[in-house]
Amino acid sequence: MFVEDFGHEAVLIPLLRRLAADRGVQLKLTPRSARGGHGPMLSELEAYLADIRAGREKLPDLFVVGTDANCLGYAERKRQIEQTCREYAPLTVCAIPDPNIERWLLLDSGAFKHVLGGGCSPPDMKCQRDRYKQCLTTAVRAAGVQPLLGGLEYAQDIIERMDLEHVAIADTSLGHLVRDFRLRLNQWEGLSID
Numbered sequence: 001m002f003v004e005d006f007g008h009e010a011v012l013i014p015l016l017r018r019l020a021a022d023r024g025v026q027l028k029l030t031p032r033s034a035r036g037g038h039g040p041m042l043s044e045l046e047a048y049l050a051d052i053r054a055g056r057e058k059l060p061d062l063f064v065v066g067t068d069a070n071c072l073g074y075a076e077r078k079r080q081i082e083q084t085c086r087e088y089a090p091l092t093v094c095a096i097p098d099p100n101i102e103r104w105l106l107l108d109s110g111a112f113k114h115v116l117g118g119g120c121s122p123p124d125m126k127c128q129r130d131r132y133k134q135c136l137t138t139a140v141r142a143a144g145v146q147p148l149l150g151g152l153e154y155a156q157d158i159i160e161r162m163d164l165e166h167v168a169i170a171d172t173s174l175g176h177l178v179r180d181f182r183l184r185l186n187q188w189e190g191l192s193i194d
Helices: 006-022 038-053 074-084 086-091 109-116 131-142 152-161 164-170 172-187
Strands: 063-066 092-095
Touching: 006 063, 006 152, 006 164, 006 172, 038 074, 074 086, 074 092, 074 172, 086 092, 092 172, 109 131, 109 152, 164 172
Parallel strands: 063 092
Antiparallel strands: none
């Protein structure tokens, strides 16, 4: 699993594990987080793929690549990932929150309330730097909790309570990941995911 930062790791690891557990599949995840966002993540991914080609790294059963769409949109980010992973395209699943990963944690007010004691309003769709980090932090504080990591420390608990079918319909980018990852799970058992 290649992701652009800690936020993606905090959300995607429990989300992928939940999707796999729902299908009776146990995952062996190897997370690799870049620092510095999308560009450095793609550079590190390219270096990792070069190591696979050279035999220095083992080819996993599946690559999950996670990056925010930001203002570019889902389709453009997916194109960039597919271009980087072109020879491994059949082994690649894209996790591209549009516009940002923190928004996914605000999609299910019931799950949020169960975990934090207070609900949250479903966020609108706006492309503005750090908007959803602020929305998540504000919602956690409004629930009477002081977030130490901006609210990401509650990601696993929120995801465990999330109505995935509902949020996958409410948010197209999350819906793409849920659908694509489930398709892979239906094809394989005993995955090793990088």
